[in-house]
Amino acid sequence: MTSLRFDAVAEASRRKPVEVISPVERPSEFFGKKVFNRQKMYKYLPSKVYDKLIDVIDNGAQLDRSIADAVAAGMKQWADENGVTHYTHWFQPLTEGTAEKHDAFIEHDGKGGMIEEFSGKLLVQQEPDASSFPSGGIRSTFEARGYSAWDPTSPVFIIDDTLCIPTIFISYTGEALDYKAPLLRALHAVNVAATDVCHYFYPDVKKCISNLGWEQEYFLVDEDLYAARPDLMLTGRTLMGHSSAKDQQMDDHYFGTIPERVQAFMKDLEIQALELGIPCKTRHNEVAPNQFECAPIFEETNLAVDHNMLLMSLMKKVARKHGFQVLLHEKPFDGINGSGKHNNWSLSTDTGILLHGPGKTPEDNLRFMVFIVETLMGVYKHNGLLKASIMSATNAHRLGANEAPPAIISSFLGKQVSDILDHIEKADKKDLFNIKGKEGVTIDIPEIPDIMRDNTDRNRTSPFAFTGNRFEFRAVGSEANCASAMIVLNTAVAEALTDFKKRVDAIIAKGEDKFSAIIDVLRSDIKTCAPIHFDGNGYSDEWVAEAEKRGLDTEKSCPVIFDRYLDDASIKMFESMGVMKENELKARNEVKWETYTKKLQIEARVLGDLSMNHIIPVATHYQSQLAKNVENMMDIFGAEEGKKLSERNLKIIKEIAERTSIIEKGVEDLVNARKVANKIEDAREKAVAYHDTVESKFQPIRYQIDKLELVVADELWTLPKYRELLFIR
Numbered sequence: 001m002t003s004l005r006f007d008a009v010a011e012a013s014r015r016k017p018v019e020v021i022s023p024v025e026r027p028s029e030f031f032g033k034k035v036f037n038r039q040k041m042y043k044y045l046p047s048k049v050y051d052k053l054i055d056v057i058d059n060g061a062q063l064d065r066s067i068a069d070a071v072a073a074g075m076k077q078w079a080d081e082n083g084v085t086h087y088t089h090w091f092q093p094l095t096e097g098t099a100e101k102h103d104a105f106i107e108h109d110g111k112g113g114m115i116e117e118f119s120g121k122l123l124v125q126q127e128p129d130a131s132s133f134p135s136g137g138i139r140s141t142f143e144a145r146g147y148s149a150w151d152p153t154s155p156v157f158i159i160d161d162t163l164c165i166p167t168i169f170i171s172y173t174g175e176a177l178d179y180k181a182p183l184l185r186a187l188h189a190v191n192v193a194a195t196d197v198c199h200y201f202y203p204d205v206k207k208c209i210s211n212l213g214w215e216q217e218y219f220l221v222d223e224d225l226y227a228a229r230p231d232l233m234l235t236g237r238t239l240m241g242h243s244s245a246k247d248q249q250m251d252d253h254y255f256g257t258i259p260e261r262v263q264a265f266m267k268d269l270e271i272q273a274l275e276l277g278i279p280c281k282t283r284h285n286e287v288a289p290n291q292f293e294c295a296p297i298f299e300e301t302n303l304a305v306d307h308n309m310l311l312m313s314l315m316k317k318v319a320r321k322h323g324f325q326v327l328l329h330e331k332p333f334d335g336i337n338g339s340g341k342h343n344n345w346s347l348s349t350d351t352g353i354l355l356h357g358p359g360k361t362p363e364d365n366l367r368f369m370v371f372i373v374e375t376l377m378g379v380y381k382h383n384g385l386l387k388a389s390i391m392s393a394t395n396a397h398r399l400g401a402n403e404a405p406p407a408i409i410s411s412f413l414g415k416q417v418s419d420i421l422d423h424i425e426k427a428d429k430k431d432l433f434n435i436k437g438k439e440g441v442t443i444d445i446p447e448i449p450d451i452m453r454d455n456t457d458r459n460r461t462s463p464f465a466f467t468g469n470r471f472e473f474r475a476v477g478s479e480a481n482c483a484s485a486m487i488v489l490n491t492a493v494a495e496a497l498t499d500f501k502k503r504v505d506a507i508i509a510k511g512e513d514k515f516s517a518i519i520d521v522l523r524s525d526i527k528t529c530a531p532i533h534f535d536g537n538g539y540s541d542e543w544v545a546e547a548e549k550r551g552l553d554t555e556k557s558c559p560v561i562f563d564r565y566l567d568d569a570s571i572k573m574f575e576s577m578g579v580m581k582e583n584e585l586k587a588r589n590e591v592k593w594e595t596y597t598k599k600l601q602i603e604a605r606v607l608g609d610l611s612m613n614h615i616i617p618v619a620t621h622y623q624s625q626l627a628k629n630v631e632n633m634m635d636i637f638g639a640e641e642g643k644k645l646s647e648r649n650l651k652i653i654k655e656i657a658e659r660t661s662i663i664e665k666g667v668e669d670l671v672n673a674r675k676v677a678n679k680i681e682d683a684r685e686k687a688v689a690y691h692d693t694v695e696s697k698f699q700p701i702r703y704q705i706d707k708l709e710l711v712v713a714d715e716l717w718t719l720p721k722y723r724e725l726l727f728i729r
């Protein structure tokens with residue numbers, strides 16, 4: 001009856017590491033081998049075309065359609081030399097993955113044969129049949145089809161025999177149907193706003209760059225065990241399973257020796273990632289058994305987002321080759337840590353200044369403080385929205401469970417930065433700032449020694465922590481597209497910087513010195529955003545009460561948190577920064593609610609199915625075995641003694657009867673709750689009903705199943721157990 005589980009365990013235990021042959025070249029040599037990067041552009045494009053394209057990439061110049069044919073020809077030549085036969089526009093629809101539709105280069109030659117062709121037109125724009133991608137009704141509202149358009153700022157790359165062209169995906173009337181289009185607009189907004197503020201300090205700055213360094217956490221599970229767990233296969237997480245006697249309590253996995261099969265997987269993944277230009281740097285075991293992390297060096301945010309999407313899909317592919325399935329779900333297993341994707345974020349200039357890092361002069365440090373405080377202003381003003389940007393049906397399991405930041409956004413700054421903010425806020429203005437005749441101005445901002453990582457990195461409970469020269473947004477989910485968080489963060493900071501500049505300029509216009517004006521506004525903002533600053537323990541109950549007092553968003557329900565996108569302040573921010581319009585936000589929220597509902601719907605079905613056709617049959621089968629045994633005992637010893645000797649079995653028979661009937665009743669309730677919720681038309685109301693009345697029915701069922709797992713004979717249990725999923729590798 002149970003052979004699948006035991007076959008899977010046997011198969012998984014026998015598996016040997018797959019040999020990975022290292023390339024003969026050094027990593028620095030094969031890095032970017034499959035990317036049409038600048039070196040290749042230089043080699044394959046006429047020099048005038050190259051210059052124009054670089055101007056588009058570096059300075060956001062308008063793409064001149066007349067160069068598109070030449071660029072396409074250069075790309076095609078490079079692609080041919082690499083055995084490429086197909087091309088695809090590669091984009092990021094509002095599902096969590098990426099989308100691609102491959103087309104061969106071939107065209108009719110008009111003489112009955114074929115020619116291979118790739119023109120500028122095909123490079124620049126395509127019209128994928130978009131009807132199956134979520135759009136939240138935008139397309140029906142605007143009666144427009146979606147099209148994908150080339151993003152020249154993210155380089156084209158090769159996967160197998162296909163040339164992949166990163167694109168945005170928008171409707172004909174310009175509404176974003178993807179993550180990349182609003183991300184590019186947000187990055188443009190923050191560039192403009194930050195460059196303007198930079199000019200107070202550094203007049204030669206032409207451009208500000210948003211940087212992102214993500215850290216991808218994931219689990220690996222043997223593929224045979226995975227195949228024997230329908231819940232993992234269909235929902236990405238285990239909907240049942242008693243905790244393993246041993247899991248992460250010994251802390252023996254974190255940074256431990258990487259298991260051999262996993263090491264081979266990582267090596268393979270890294271080689272392929274490096275070839276695709278993803279600068280993978282760190283790999284290690286994470287806290288939970290079979291949990292790992294991969295982190296590249298930070299890059300410009302748009303590129304970093306593409307690279308993360310690419311890495312996630314690469315991981316899935318490479319894992320299969322090594323007999324694994326990769327789990328990107330934020331909470332695949334109950335009772336042990338889930339997975340996140342820390343987003344290390346900062347702004348820097350084209351002149352090489354890290355704006356979130358301290359500098360050598362008092363002016364530098366004033367600039368440092370401006371960027372820290374205005375980031376906090378953005379995060380404070382839009383803390384609920386920022387939470388909405390990382391919220392999902394899956395990440396909801398992780399946030400607020402004592403391992404990940406709570407479902408409240410706050411920022412940890414550490415003692416040094418906190419002290420400086422205090423000093424600026426409280427010191428006498430005359431002491432802080434002075435105009436000293438010919439010498440110019442003096443600004444009394446204390447020297448900032450190289451900020452110690454120890455000091456800033458210690459607080460692991462903060463969702464948005466300052467870590468020396470960047471902020472680390474830790475609440476982002478492992479499965480998410482980082483763009484969602486990056487759109488909100490960059491837009492919020494763009495708005496804060498824009499607003500800051502306006503107020504400073506108003507004071508300067510009255511004849512005030514610019515540094516004096518900056519200090520005035522800074523002092524006022526330090527007070528305003530103080531509620532977002534929290535260096536204490538984010539896991540404590542007191543923090544929830546305190547955060548409420550401070551007016552921070554403490555809502556826990558995922559579908560309700562999505563409402564923050566439609567707050568007046570959010571719409572105003574997105575519209576004024578040119579990132580998204582109200583109709584786009586509304587449409588996207590429809591998609592969020594629908595996705596939420598669908599995920600829960602699938603989970604509810606799987607839970608129901610497994611309960612009825614795995615758990616209850618197995619439990620009753622075991623129960624019959626026990627009953628048979630009791631009968632035999634009574635035959636042998638007579639009714640009375642036989643019963644007495646069968647006390648334990650009788651107890652279990654009863655327990656199984658009780659538990660299975662609770663499960664059955666639970667599943668019935670679950671089905672009924674779903675039926676009621678399914679009748680609701682409105683996407684938001686439906687998602688709320690799923691949250692309030694459907695999801696709440698999962699845990700009581702699971703509880704009984706997990707208890708049954710403890711009493712039913714191991715040999716009969718069909719689903720691979722936690723200890724097998726977590727320790728076989």
Ligand code: ADP
Pocket residue numbers: 211212213214215282295296297298342344345346354469470
């Ligand atoms: P952790 O201790 O959190 O694991 P790491 O030193 O491994 O931190 O860095 C995590 C990520 O942060 C890496 O991708 C790294 O390149 C990135 N990072 C470092 N400095 C910055 C910065 N100034 N801006 C953005 N990302 C950064």
Ligand code: MG
Pocket residue numbers: 215342472
């Ligand atoms: Mg980190």
